[in-house]
Amino acid sequence: MGCRVRTVKSELLRLVVVEGEIVPDQRGRLQGRGAYVHPALGCLELAERRRAFPRSFRVAGPLDVACLRASLAGLDVE
Template identity: 70%
Template sequence: MSGRTHARVCPERTCVGCRERAAKTELLRTVEIEGECVPDPRGTLPGRGAYVHPALVCLDQAVRRRAFPRALRVPGPLDVMALRRYVEQAQGC
């Protein structure tokens, strides 16, 4: 026996809002485009990404702690209105 398991390992990422680790598929990738933090649900936009749970609680925590500019390595604040609209729409608010 080699000790290897046959189960597929899914990649994990850390939510910048609540700082909990979760499967990459459970989190929403965000990227910075022209000073705006935009959602990237398919994960195909170019650039550095930050991951957040698609919940307003985690989004508010990330904004309050200024986690998006730090995670995306950009100077200054980012506009998160497009991201907030996407999360609200996903939650059905």
């Protein structure tokens, strides 16, 4: 979604919307429409710039990515 580089699903992080906030779904079991990004801040930033999240999740308006950004900051190894 963000960098548009294709890779295997196991290397991507699944995201879902919970009460207007994008949260990481580490186990892949949360309900709802999912979107996938690389677990890197650069990929997240590209997706935000392209306004890809509302399209991917099929919702109107902006979505909160604060929780996701904090989670990726802890995981990021760049």
